Amino acid sequence: MKDFEGAVTVVTGGAGGLGLALAKAAQARGSQLVIADLREDALESAEAELSAGGEVLAVRTDVSQAEDVEALAAAAVQRFGKVNLLFNNAGVFASGVSWETSAEEYNWVVGVNQLSVVHGIRSFVPRMIAQGDECHVVTVSSGAGITVNPGFCTYSMTKHAALALTESLWLDLRAQEVPNIGVTVVLPGMSRSGIMTPEKTAPPTLQDDVARRRDNSMLTSLELMMQAGVSAGLPAEELAERVFTAIEEDALYVLPAHDDEGSRAFATAIGTGRANGVNAYPPFVDALLDTLRGVPAND
Numbered sequence: 303m304k305d306f307e308g309a310v311t312v313v314t315g316g317a318g319g320l321g322l323a324l325a326k327a328a329q330a331r332g333s334q335l336v337i338a339d340l341r342e343d344a345l346e347s348a349e350a351e352l353s354a355g356g357e358v359l360a361v362r363t364d365v366s367q368a369e370d371v372e373a374l375a376a377a378a379v380q381r382f383g384k385v386n387l388l389f390n391n392a393g394v395f396a397s398g399v400s401w402e403t404s405a406e407e408y409n410w411v412v413g414v415n416q417l418s419v420v421h422g423i424r425s426f427v428p429r430m431i432a433q434g435d436e437c438h439v440v441t442v443s444s445g446a447g448i449t450v451n452p453g454f455c456t457y458s459m460t461k462h463a464a465l466a467l468t469e470s471l472w473l474d475l476r477a478q479e480v481p482n483i484g485v486t487v488v489l490p491g492m493s494r495s496g497i498m499t500p501e502k503t504a505p506p507t508l509q510d511d512v513a514r515r516r517d518n519s520m521l522t523s524l525e526l527m528m529q530a531g532v533s534a535g536l537p538a539e540e541l542a543e544r545v546f547t548a549i550e551e552d553a554l555y556v557l558p559a560h561d562d563e564g565s566r567a568f569a570t571a572i573g574t575g576r577a578n579g580v581n582a583y584p585p586f587v588d589a590l591l592d593t594l595r596g597v598p599a600n601d
């Protein structure tokens with residue numbers, strides 16, 4: 303997809319962070335906008351900001367719920383007559399130890415990071431096929447979609463799933479000879495956003511669970527290191543431009559921080575290790591744990 307003038311773009315998690323930057327980038331290219339988010343206040347202020355640049359529909363949506371995503375698709379088509387570009391972008395991160403994380407917390411992260419992509423594909427792709435005009439589906443996975451770190455159980459498993467599902471979408475469109483829909487999966491490294499405050503969207507029943515990650519010194523150090531990384535990360539606007547370049551080039555992947563050789567070496571070692579049945583983690587994880595031991599464990 304190269305021409306966005308008059309197109310209709312839907313962005314989940316569009317009230318902040320990367321989602322808002324993607325919405326602005328789409329609008330700058332002449333697209334009409336639909337933004338969806340769980341947080342009503344943030345959605346209202348994003349809608350007000352974006353409305354200065356063109357027509358915007360804001361729909362309060364919980365992407366973990368199939369009926370919400372279906373209602374989002376229906377609202378977009380009712381308002382603008384079609385949808386050309388879908389960003390499955392909404393996502394949450396909360397660190398945790400795999401055996402201590404509650405079943406409810408696993409379900410929350412699976413719902414927001416993984417089932418959201420299922421719902422997005424099921425609600426939007428049939429409409430795009432029926433439209434027959436140029437369309438594109440983008441999933442925002444993560445560098446954690448091709449790597450795993452200690453403390454990342456819910457995040458990595460769901461981002462791996464989001465990657466595999468989006469690759470499945472590309473393969474199925476090719477196999478079913480659907481010519482009008484492109485697919486891109488984004489695997490960002492650290493980028494500036496509100497990702498490190500999961501409290502803002504965790505269900506009320508999970509607030510204590512999510513806060514409990516700070517009782518574990520390894521997780522606290524990890525969170526501090528990640529907060530610092532996100533604050534110093536790629537500006538969301540730059541990442542959004544990289545994503546649009548990939549859409550224009552019909553590229554399947556946007557890789558993590560292109561300039562971060564350490565992340566690239568880690569991802570390559572894991573991929574090669576998996577293909578050859580070799581555990582590639584020890585040197586990388588030992589180095590990470592050494593770094594974490596040097597991070598003050600209080601905030």
Ligand SMILES: NC(=O)c1ccc[n+]([C@@H]2O[C@H](COP(=O)([O-])OP(=O)(O)OC[C@H]3O[C@@H](n4cnc5c(N)ncnc54)[C@H](O)[C@@H]3O)[C@@H](O)[C@H]2O)c1
Pocket residue numbers: 314315316317318319320321338339340341344363364365366391392393394395414442443444445446489490491492493494495496497498503532535
């Ligand atoms: N920031 C990073 O360093 C980074 C790195 C890799 C991947 N990502 C991914 O980028 C995407 C965007 O995240 P971000 O970094 O901009 O974080 P963010 O927290 O700033 O934005 C995420 C948005 O999703 C919304 N959201 C959360 N739960 C929702 C739900 N159930 N339904 C609808 N909306 C919901 C939030 O309200 C928020 O506006 C996520 O999928 C995230 O996993 C971010």
